[in-house]
Amino acid sequence: MLKIYLASIYERRSELIAYAEELKTYGYTISSSWLYSNEEVGDGGIDKNTPLAVSKKWAIIDFEDVLSSDCVISFTEPFGTLTPRGGRHVEFGMAYATDKDCIIVGENENLFHYLPGIIKYNTWKELIENINKFR
Secondary structure, eight states: OOOOEEOOGGHHHHHHHHHHHHHHHTTTTEOOGTTTOTTTTTGOOOOSOOOOOHHHHHHHHHHHHHHHEEEEEEEETTTTTOOOOHHHHHOOOHHHHOOOOEESSOOOOOOGGEEEEEEOESSHHHHTTTTTGGG
């Protein structure tokens, strides 16, 4: 069964936990440690006030989680939305560069979302309606 990494802005963490749990009911494994183990960074995610050791630790964990996955599902923000961090873009790029399945849920946020082979769904519901295509 596929191992899936879920990427998004940290503020959507609780929403993605629900999606991860739903994917598990279909038999998928979730490799996104950040969803479940970020008590060190609080509710706001990693920012300029996060201790360097914590930032480095989570960079390595997220890096390894992406590389160990078969597929990255990236949840995008509406075009023009400014977000203070961009780790999800790096995770998406790592996945594409290592020939993993890349899926976008939402709008194309940057030009790399137009690369060949990327699967796009407008909503989570649309992705779930097509879940059997991932097997």
